[in-house]
Amino acid sequence: MADWVQVDLHIHTAASPCAEAEMTPWNIVRMAQLEGLALIAVTDHNTIANAGAVMEVGERLGLAVLPGVEVQTREEVHLLGVFPSLEQAAAFQGLIWSRLPDQPNHPKIFGEQILYDSNDTPIGTIERLLLQSVPLGIEEAGAAIAAHGGLTIAAHVNRRSYSLISQLAMVPEGLKLDAVEIDRSCSYERFIEEHEELRCYPILCSSDAHRLTDLVGSHRPWLLLDDVSFAALKELLASDDCSRIRYR
Ligand SMILES: [Zn+2]
Numbered sequence: 029m030a031d032w033v034q035v036d037l038h039i040h041t042a043a044s045p046c047a048e049a050e051m052t053p054w055n056i057v058r059m060a061q062l063e064g065l066a067l068i069a070v071t072d073h074n075t076i077a078n079a080g081a082v083m084e085v086g087e088r089l090g091l092a093v094l095p096g097v098e099v100q101t102r103e104e105v106h107l108l109g110v111f112p113s114l115e116q117a118a119a120f121q122g123l124i125w126s127r128l129p130d131q132p133n134h135p136k137i138f139g140e141q142i143l144y145d146s147n148d149t150p151i152g153t154i155e156r157l158l159l160q161s162v163p164l165g166i167e168e169a170g171a172a173i174a175a176h177g178g179l180t181i182a183a184h185v186n187r188r189s190y191s192l193i194s195q196l197a198m199v200p201e202g203l204k205l206d207a208v209e210i211d212r213s214c215s216y217e218r219f220i221e222e223h224e225e226l227r228c229y230p231i232l233c234s235s236d237a238h239r240l241t242d243l244v245g246s247h248r249p250w251l252l253l254d255d256v257s258f259a260a261l262k263e264l265l266a267s268d269d270c271s272r273i274r275y276r
């Protein structure tokens with residue numbers, strides 16, 4: 029039976045250099061549950077390395093967790109790919125990894141890129157710097173996400189940097205978006221007043237959490253989903269039924 033649920037499709041783990049070490053699998057899942065979220069996506073910069081561990085914890089504690097990536101395209105636009113399975117996410121990750129420049133991370137400048145297992149034990153770090161553009165154009169990146177079965181979401185379009193609007197001021201003709209994201213600093217009403225041209229897309233507010241407190245009281249939408257799954261999320265975003273996304 030369809031039910032109203034809250035989702036957050038943009039959460040970083042400690043693998044992202046700009047995220048805190050406290051963004052471990054257990055902390056993320058527990059905090060999401062305390063906040064009443066039914067479905068989350070883990071979206072680190074250019075990697076899915078911690079997604080499997082968060083999914084395992086989600087399974088143990090009863091929270092739906094989807095694997096995702098926040099890709100930085102050639103135009104320095106942040107694009108989210110959210111996938112139905114770890115296998116599909118991993119196949120997309122293979123493409124990203126083959127193109128991401130082989131520059132080392134400098135933890136003192138950018139922060140550690142920490143890997144965790146599903147018991148919250150640190151098991152290593154990612155040596156390659158994740159905060160870089162992948163030499164893929166935005167249309168190419170969007171098409172690759174779709175080809176791997178994922179949802180393509182333009183990240184934090186209300187921001188003045190690393191967003192579709194800040195970099196390109198428009199949606200390119202060849203880019204098929206499943207949704208447009210605004211971050212938690214922005215109200216839906218204010219955004220849509222300024223960007224009437226994006227009203228045709230489902231607009232989702234996400235936390236873009238880099239620390240646990242970013243998940244607290246975040247301004248997020250209620251979605252009327254048939255069930256809590258990737259398939260139901262995809263069906264809703266494709267439905268053109270705005271009455272099934274509410275902010276209250
Ligand atoms: Zn971003």
Ligand SMILES: [Zn+2]
Binds near residue numbers: 040
């Ligand atoms: Zn982000």
